[in-house]
Amino acid sequence: MEINLDxxxxxxxxxxxxxxxxxxxSLFFMLSALILSNNYYSxxxxxxxxxxxxxxxxxxxxxYCKFLVIPFSxxxxxxxxxxxxFPQGEYIWDSGFWGIGITTYSYTTSVLTFxxxxxxxxxxxxxxxxxxxxxxxxxxxxxxxxxxxCEIAVLMYNAIFIFLECVETMRxxxxxxxxxxxxxxxxxxxxxxxxxxLFLQSLKKSETMQVALDSRCYTGELPVYKPNRxxxxxxxxxx
Numbered sequence: 639m640e641i642n643l644d645x646x647x648x649x650x651x652x653x654x655x656x657x658x659x660x661x662x663x664s665l666f667f668m669l670s671a672l673i674l675s676n677n678y679y680s681x682x683x684x685x686x687x688x689x690x691x692x693x694x695x696x697x698x699x700x701x702y703c704k705f706l707v708i709p710f711s712x713x714x715x716x717x718x719x720x721x722x723x724f725p726q727g728e729y730i731w732d733s734g735f736w737g738i739g740i741t742t743y744s745y746t747t748s749v750l751t752f753x754x755x756x757x758x759x760x761x762x763x764x765x766x767x768x769x770x771x772x773x774x775x776x777x778x779x780x781x782x783x784x785x786x787x788c789e790i791a792v793l794m795y796n797a798i799f800i801f802l803e804c805v806e807t808m809r810x811x812x813x814x815x816x817x818x819x820x821x822x823x824x825x826x827x828x829x830x831x832x833x834x835x836l837f838l839q840s841l842k843k844s845e846t847m848q849v850a851l852d853s854r855c856y857t858g859e860l861p862v863y864k865p866n867r868x869x870x871x872x873x874x875x876x877x
Contacts (some may be wrong), residue, residue: 643705644799647770650695657773660764663690668763671754680753687760695768705767709759713752721748771795796847804839808832 647653667683674680689695727743745756771792780786812818812832818825825826 652695652857660778664765668758680757683757685761713755717748717752
């Protein structure tokens, strides 16, 4: 389930709004959810973030769910591990095997962790789904974040989408050849083949990206787009 994050960030209803406000709200929600460690506040952050993304920015529910599905899956699995394998405190339920069970501590910690992480990802969605990467980089550069971090972030942002595109292309090619529909052994072989080819394709794509940067006279510093919101003029490039 792939999401075109860059397209959503450029086409939502508040894409052209002040990026300082959007990034500030996102960071405030994330930091406050981490610091307060309160389930009720985390739920409030989830509701407010979802209201901003779905109600104000008018991002479709489908795209929002695509954005959350991967972090939700990892968070859910992590919290399940915490729930059953942290035998501290009084037992609520005991399986009787190898100390696997649910205690008051593991239950409280798993629920707290789930809502904190989910609240942070919901708050991150305010920035990721409503603000183009150029505006985000402009905000970071204007608050004196080191240039090297901004450049690494831009290159990683680009590389992630190249990586996902390679995965989608190879997976579709395997599906057309019934690579996942015969037996479980065939599916595992197809997955292993995909990951081995993905490594080689990633190296090839990274070399291509480096050639593209060199052909555009890349000298170790990327210009950042500075939006001019006061007057209609040509955009400026700031170093």
